[in-house]
Amino acid sequence: MKQIICTAVILVSLLLPCSGALAVEPYIQIGVGAFSRNIVEEDAAISGFKFKGTAGSTRLIAKAGLEIGKTVNLYVQGGGADLSIDEFDNFASSMKGMVGGGLRINLYQAPYRDGLRLFIEGNALRFTADDRIETVVSCTAGHGCPADTGNSIPLLANETIQWNEYTVLLGASGRYFDTAPYGGLRLSKVDGKDRIKTAPDSNFSNGFQASPDIKEDGNFGIFFGLDFFLDRSEKTVLNFEISLIDQDSFMAAVRRTF
Numbered sequence: 001m002k003q004i005i006c007t008a009v010i011l012v013s014l015l016l017p018c019s020g021a022l023a024v025e026p027y028i029q030i031g032v033g034a035f036s037r038n039i040v041e042e043d044a045a046i047s048g049f050k051f052k053g054t055a056g057s058t059r060l061i062a063k064a065g066l067e068i069g070k071t072v073n074l075y076v077q078g079g080g081a082d083l084s085i086d087e088f089d090n091f092a093s094s095m096k097g098m099v100g101g102g103l104r105i106n107l108y109q110a111p112y113r114d115g116l117r118l119f120i121e122g123n124a125l126r127f128t129a130d131d132r133i134e135t136v137v138s139c140t141a142g143h144g145c146p147a148d149t150g151n152s153i154p155l156l157a158n159e160t161i162q163w164n165e166y167t168v169l170l171g172a173s174g175r176y177f178d179t180a181p182y183g184g185l186r187l188s189k190v191d192g193k194d195r196i197k198t199a200p201d202s203n204f205s206n207g208f209q210a211s212p213d214i215k216e217d218g219n220f221g222i223f224f225g226l227d228f229f230l231d232r233s234e235k236t237v238l239n240f241e242i243s244l245i246d247q248d249s250f251m252a253a254v255r256r257t258f
Helices: 002-018
Strands: 024-042 050-068 072-085 091-109 117-138 152-173 179-198 208-210 213-216 220-229 236-244 248-257
Touching: 024 179, 050 091, 050 248, 072 117, 072 152, 091 152, 117 179
Parallel strands: none
Antiparallel strands: 024 050, 024 213, 024 248, 050 072, 072 091, 091 117, 117 152, 152 179, 179 208, 179 213, 179 220, 220 236, 236 248
């Protein structure tokens, strides 16, 4: 996160001298959305520990940002997110706090007001999810099971997933009467860690611990969105956005510029 903030500051400092009249417009945005994507979990330290699953999440996101000189849009975001992964022993976490931020740069703006605009955007989100699950562990000496039967035994486990998500968007927007459609290409990455821990019991003298990595199962996708201007000053906007292929998501939000 620190590297992202530093990069954003450097880019803003380079672009501001070229942005003409430096009108600064603060805004806030509040939205809700649903998210789903395929992921892969793997632990190189444990032979055969590799699973695929589908992560689902409902998210409440509040965003506060600055649009500077019609060229740079810098924002922070936060809110809440839950997380469920049925293939991971029915893991299901209630809504937890989420933080992040992003930067959008307009690469090209047509000379007339409602013309084509090309942009690039990068953003990051981070949250932690946890649940108490029932997992199955092989009863071997390596897992602290003195009988070493090789049988699979159910165990209660505390599971915590640290979810880090990074996205780069390359898109174009236009204008059609009181709406502004947009869309483009997505490049996304999930960099997560799943910490699983069980307590010792009558079968497992040492308990069981694992910290597999969670990665995305597919990086490339597309996105489409539409802004509806709700007032004549065009400061209040209703936004809808969907993403496909790398993830399936839908977001609805209201934005107000001051």
